Structure formats: structure tokens, C-alpha cells
Amino acid sequence: MTLSNxxxxxxxxxxxxxxxxxxxxxxxxxxxxxAEIEGAINHHELIKVKIPTDDKEEKSLIVDAIVRETAATKxxxxxxxxxxxxxxxxxxxxxxxx
Numbered sequence: 186m187t188l189s190n191x192x193x194x195x196x197x198x199x200x201x202x203x204x205x206x207x208x209x210x211x212x213x214x215x216x217x218x219x220a221e222i223e224g225a226i227n228h229h230e231l232i233k234v235k236i237p238t239d240d241k242e243e244k245s246l247i248v249d250a251i252v253r254e255t256a257a258t259k260x261x262x263x264x265x266x267x268x269x270x271x272x273x274x275x276x277x278x279x280x281x282x283x
Contacts, residue, residue, distance in 0.1 A: 191281055191283065229277075229280060234266070
């Protein structure tokens with residue numbers, strides 16, 4: 186899904202007040218964590234995922250894997266927090282027109 190800058194800014198504003206719903210543990214990105222992310226994003230559409238690693242390269246690889254496996258849109262990564270969006274069939278979040 187391709188989002189315009191206006192739509193991305195709208196979603197970032199909505200995500201600002203959210204708390205991370207999924208946090209990676211010591212085992213990193215496992216099948217269980219991916220399933221949890223998938224379930225959360227299908228339910229909420231807009232989620233935050235906390236990635237507690239200081240290694241930038243490792244964090245980048247984890248973010249890429251999450252985006253690839255969930256087919257979600259990466260809105261931003263700030264510090265240890267990844268913001269993801271994936272519109273469900275119910276379209277719970279109204280996006281502004283492009």
C-alpha cells in the first residue's frame with residue numbers, strides 16, 4: 186500500500202499517543218512474536234513495536250523482517266519504537282484523501 190505524505194503525517198499523529206503493543210524479548214524476532222504482531226496489526230491497524238537493541242544494523246534487519254513478514258507499511262522508527270500501519274477490511278482508520 187502506498188501512502189501519500191499527508192496520509193503518513195495523519196497516521197503519525199494518531200500513533201503519537203499509542204503505547205507499544207508488542208515488545209521483542211531476549212530471543213529477538215521469533216515466530217511467536219511475528220504472530221503477535223500480525224494479530225495486533227490486524228486488530229488495531231496502527232501499532233507500535235518496541236525493539237530493545239542498541240545495534241543499529243540489527244535493528245534495521247529486524248524492522249525489515251517485520252515489514253516483509255506482515256506486509257505492513259513502516260511509518261517511522263524513533264529510537265527503539267517502530268510504527269506500523271496495515272489497513273484491514275473493516276477500515277477502522279479513515280485516511281485523508283491523497
